[in-house]
Amino acid sequence: MTLQVAPPDVGTPQDSRATTEPQAGWLVVAEQESRDLWTSGRGLILLFLFSILLSAVTYLTSTNQALNFLEQRESVNLVLQLAVAVGVLVTLVVSADGISGERERGTLESLLVTPVSRRSIIAGKLIAALTMWFATFLVTIPYVWVLARGVGILGQALTLGFCVGTLVAIGLGSIGLLISGVCNSNKTSVAASLFLMLILFAPTQLPSGLPQGWFFDVLRRANPVDSALAYISSILVNGHSWTQDLSYLITPLLTATIAGGALVLAGPRLVRLMPGVNAG
Amino acid sequence: MTSTTVEAARLTKHYGSRSAVENVSFTASQGEIVGLLGPNGAGKTTTIRLLTTVLVPTSGDFSIAGHPSTSPGEIRRCVGVLPESSGYPAYQTGGEYLRFFARLYGLSRSQARSLAAELLATVGLEGRAGSPISTYSRGMRQRLGIARALINDPVVVFLDEPTLGLDPAGQAQVLDLIRTIAKSRAATVVLSTHLLPEVEEVCSKVVILHHGRVAGAGSVGEVIKTALIEQSATLRVPLDRVERARNVLAGFPNLTVDQVAEQPDVVSLSIDGAGTDAGSSDVMNAALAAITAAGIPVLHFELEGARLSDAFFKMTSEAVA
Numbered sequence: 001m002t003l004q005v006a007p008p009d010v011g012t013p014q015d016s017r018a019t020t021e022p023q024a025g026w027l028v029v030a031e032q033e034s035r036d037l038w039t040s041g042r043g044l045i046l047l048f049l050f051s052i053l054l055s056a057v058t059y060l061t062s063t064n065q066a067l068n069f070l071e072q073r074e075s076v077n078l079v080l081q082l083a084v085a086v087g088v089l090v091t092l093v094v095s096a097d098g099i100s101g102e103r104e105r106g107t108l109e110s111l112l113v114t115p116v117s118r119r120s121i122i123a124g125k126l127i128a129a130l131t132m133w134f135a136t137f138l139v140t141i142p143y144v145w146v147l148a149r150g151v152g153i154l155g156q157a158l159t160l161g162f163c164v165g166t167l168v169a170i171g172l173g174s175i176g177l178l179i180s181g182v183c184n185s186n187k188t189s190v191a192a193s194l195f196l197m198l199i200l201f202a203p204t205q206l207p208s209g210l211p212q213g214w215f216f217d218v219l220r221r222a223n224p225v226d227s228a229l230a231y232i233s234s235i236l237v238n239g240h241s242w243t244q245d246l247s248y249l250i251t252p253l254l255t256a257t258i259a260g261g262a263l264v265l266a267g268p269r270l271v272r273l274m275p276g277v278n279a280g
Numbered sequence: 281m282t283s284t285t286v287e288a289a290r291l292t293k294h295y296g297s298r299s300a301v302e303n304v305s306f307t308a309s310q311g312e313i314v315g316l317l318g319p320n321g322a323g324k325t326t327t328i329r330l331l332t333t334v335l336v337p338t339s340g341d342f343s344i345a346g347h348p349s350t351s352p353g354e355i356r357r358c359v360g361v362l363p364e365s366s367g368y369p370a371y372q373t374g375g376e377y378l379r380f381f382a383r384l385y386g387l388s389r390s391q392a393r394s395l396a397a398e399l400l401a402t403v404g405l406e407g408r409a410g411s412p413i414s415t416y417s418r419g420m421r422q423r424l425g426i427a428r429a430l431i432n433d434p435v436v437v438f439l440d441e442p443t444l445g446l447d448p449a450g451q452a453q454v455l456d457l458i459r460t461i462a463k464s465r466a467a468t469v470v471l472s473t474h475l476l477p478e479v480e481e482v483c484s485k486v487v488i489l490h491h492g493r494v495a496g497a498g499s500v501g502e503v504i505k506t507a508l509i510e511q512s513a514t515l516r517v518p519l520d521r522v523e524r525a526r527n528v529l530a531g532f533p534n535l536t537v538d539q540v541a542e543q544p545d546v547v548s549l550s551i552d553g554a555g556t557d558a559g560s561s562d563v564m565n566a567a568l569a570a571i572t573a574a575g576i577p578v579l580h581f582e583l584e585g586a587r588l589s590d591a592f593f594k595m596t597s598e599a600v601a
Contacts, residue, residue, distance in 0.1 A: 028383045040371040106367025110428065112334050113361040114384040115353055273334060 025116035029124025034131045037094065043132060046090050051139050057082060058143045075147045076157050077236040079140065081229050084165040085204070087136035088225065089197050091169045095129035095176030096193035098122075099271055100186040109273060118271040122263055126173050133169035137162055153236060160235055160242075164252070168228045171255035172197075174263045181270025200225040221248065224255040283346075285310050285436050285468040286331065291340035293326050293492075300326040302492045303340070308436075308470060308485065313462045315479035316472040318489035319596050324472040325364050327489065328438045331470070332361050345435040357385075360429030362422070364440035364472070370414035374405055374424050377413060378431060385432045399427040403457065419450030426457060436468045437461060443475055451475065455482055476589040486588065488595050495595040500588050507591035512550040513564055515571070516580035519545045528574045532567055545579070 037043045061075040099122075102108035111121060141158060148154040176193050183189035203219070203226050220226045231248035234240045263270075286308035293301040301323040308314045316324045329335040331342055333352035347354040368377065375396050382392035400406045403423040408416065416424065422442055429437050439458065443451040455478050462469045473479060479486060480500050488496040488503065496503045517525045522545060529537045529549065540546040551563055568581060584590070 025384060028380070032380045036369055036371060105369075106363070106365050107369060109329075109334060109363040110361070110366060110381070110425075111384075113332050113356055113359065113363075114381065115356045115386075116384050117353075273329070 025120040026123035026127070029111075029116065029121055030127035031124075033098075033125055033128030037128055037131065042094075043135065046132065047135050047139060050086050050090075050136055053086070054079065054082065054140060054143050058147060061147065071237075072147060072151045073153060073237050073239075076144055076151075076153060077233055079143050079147055080157055080161040080232055080236070081204075083136055083140035083161060084168060084229065084232070085201060085225070087133040087165055088168050088172050089201075090132040090136065091129050092172045092176040092193050092197055093190060094132050095126060095173040096180050096189045097186060098125040098129065098177050099180040100183045100189040101180070103274060104186045108271070112271070112273070118268040119264060121271050122177060122267045126170075126177060126263070129173045129176065130166075130169055133165060133173075137165060157236055160232055164228050164232055164249070167249070167252045167256055168224055171224055171252060171259050172200075174256065174259035177263055178259060178266070178270065181266070184274055204229055221251055224252040228252045283310050284308070285312075285345050286314070286342070286470065287344075288327075288331065288342040289340055291327065291330055291342055292338045293323075293330055293335060294338045299492050301330065301337075301489075304487075304489070304492070304494055305340075306485075306487045306494065306497050308468045310435075310468055311462055311466045312485055313458065313469045313471060313483045315483035315486040316470055316489065317474075317476070317479060317486055317592060318495075322489040322596070323492035324489055325440055326492075328361070328363075328440050328470065328472060332356070332359055332438055357432065358435040360432060360434035360437040360467075362425040362429045362437075362439045362442055364444070366421075366425050368413040368416075368421055368424065371412060373410050373412055374400060374416070375409040377424065378427060381428050381431050395431065399430055400424075402430070403427045404453070417450075419446050419453065422446060422450070422454055423457065426454070426461075430461070430465075433465070434467060436470065438470045438472075440472045441474070442471070443473055443478075451478065458482060476587075476592055480588040488592060490596045496591065503595075504588060504591045507594045511564065511583065512548060513567075513581060513583045514540065514546055514548050515568075515578065516543075516546045517571070517576050517578060521576045522547065524574065525571055525576050528570050528576070529567055531570065532563060535563060535567060 058075075058079060061078060099108070102111065112118070140161070144157055144161070145154060148157055175196065179192050179196075180186075180189045183192065200223055203223060220230060227248045227250075231245055234245040234248065235242060284307050286306070288307070289305050291301055291304040292299070304323070304327055306314070316327060318324050326335065330337050331344060333349070333355050337349070342349045344355045345358045347358065349355070372380070375393075378396035378399055379389075379392040382395050383389070387395060397406070397409065400409050403426055405420060405423060405427070408420065413421065413424065426439065426442065429439065442454050442458070446454060455475075458469055458471060459482055461467055471479070471483065483500065485499055486497065486503055487494060496506050498506065515525065526537055526547065529535060529547070534552045536550045536552055538548045538550075540548050549564070549567060564583060568578070571578060
């Protein structure tokens with residue numbers, strides 16, 4: 001077989017090829033990463049499993065005798081908290097694969113030699129990981145709608161869940177990418193991220209939450225997941241106003257700002273090949 | 281007039297106390313194919329990563345197409361790279377893959393689509409544009425990688441082991457493609473490979489690396505000459521003409537002729553105490569000419585010590601000064 005490479009002809013569209021970094025390089029990366037995430041089946045499988053879990057919880061809260069004692073507001077709160085927890089978990093896991101996974105699959109170097117900046121690559125990957133949270137939230141909407149009928153909190157619950165969940169997802173997604181950038185192997189990165197999630201979610205799984213007292217209050221407020229869920233509860237269950245317990249959002253906000261800022265600052269140093277990777 | 285497109289000056293890369301590349305210098309011009317040779321761990325991949333801005337040199341300097349190393353963005357716009365053991369997203373099709381990279385270089389969706397189709401045809405994959413990359417053979421993946429390296433119409437194309445793991449037919453296809461890239465696109469090709477005979481055939485210049493240093497550089501002839509390899513040859517003639525051939529060769533005073541054991545129709549020729557210089561080559565040429573002039577049919581004649589592989593093995597088996 002003879003392979004022929006044609007030189008670029010004068011007057012063909014090749015002449016007008018832009019060879020500068022696209023204005024929205026991050027958007028191109030985000031688009032492709034999201035497509036890979038969803039068309040590969042990873043995202044859809046996780047979402048399917050989540051919808052089964054959510055269906056089970058919704059069914060139980062509606063029909064089970066013991067859980068039926070929950071007020072409607074509490075049922076909505078439970079489902080929203082579950083959505084935030086699972087959505088943030090999958091966002092973290094997907095972002096933990098973002099850089100270390102590309103390194104292991106040998107696809108990172110090809111990306112590094114394009115004109116797209118390393119910050120744009122990171123931004124694109126973070127946005128793609130956040131689509132997991134957005135999809136999780138979309139799946140949750142009908143369940144919240146069913147549970148919130150008659151108590152007039154549907155709009156408030158959805159807005160609250162979306163805002164708080166997005167804030168936590170940005171923070172933990174950024175942490176996931178930071179972990180992925182510094183880890184030598186993908187397994188280490190994903191394992192470290194799951195361990196982090198375990199630490200953050202453990203207090204929320206205690207039968208009656210953390211014990212009372214100033215120490216545990218500080219502990220709750222220091223945990224971005226626990227404090228975000230506490231904020232949702234205070235509004236949906238206790239009927240507080242949005243501004244009354246804003247202090248609960250300090251940690252999620254700080255986490256998103258610091259982790260996001262660290263990504264912006266350290267991005268160019270994180271998106272790199274590890275020494276000795278296939279170096280000959 | 282061809283211009284210098286790659287200029288590396290005393291490039292050095294250290295990982296802690298370990299030196300991956302030390303004072304590597306060479307140049308390449310437009311349309312030239314430069315073979316970057318060396319044993320595993322010699323620093324070929326590191327050199328390519330330095331020149332493509334993936335790694336930052338510890339010291340030294342380089343320029344690509346006139347852009348200094350201080351402008352990595354400019355350099356990335358004018359180079360195409362096929363990394364060693366490049367991975368491919370299994371779920372993407374060949375067309376999607378190229379369209380994605382085309383868009384990373386700022387092309388619109390429609391431009392990216394037409395360019396991807398054009399490049400897939402260029403590398404002979406037009407019939408598989410819609411197939412997932414996971415269904416491609418290794419050779420097809422390498423050709424897809426080369427297509428991706430051409431997506432920005434680069435001034436310099438870096439190909440790191442493009443024939444690794446390919447069968448002879450696949451190697452021939454890739455080498456043919458490389459030759460055409462340099463000729464038709466007037467691009468400089470920096471080729472890292474272990475296929476020495478092919479390098480000898482394709483490359484106009486070679487750089488031999490050993491322990492991160494340049495052990496030899498220049499045209500193939502210059503490198504062989506630098507290696508100063510003792511030259512010898514084997515000559516095979518019809519069995520009934522062996523004695524006559526020995527008599528003819530006896531007329532060359534500095535040529536030693538020996539019978540090869542268990543091969544009565546083959547004699548070995550060696551030049552006494554000479555290296556590979558113009559004089560010794562002349563002696564071999566003259567000896568061969570004398571044999572043919574005497575009407576002795578030459579069934580086989582092979583010059584040893586005059587091939588790139590001989591120079592390569594000599595240079596990489598010795599400590600670099």
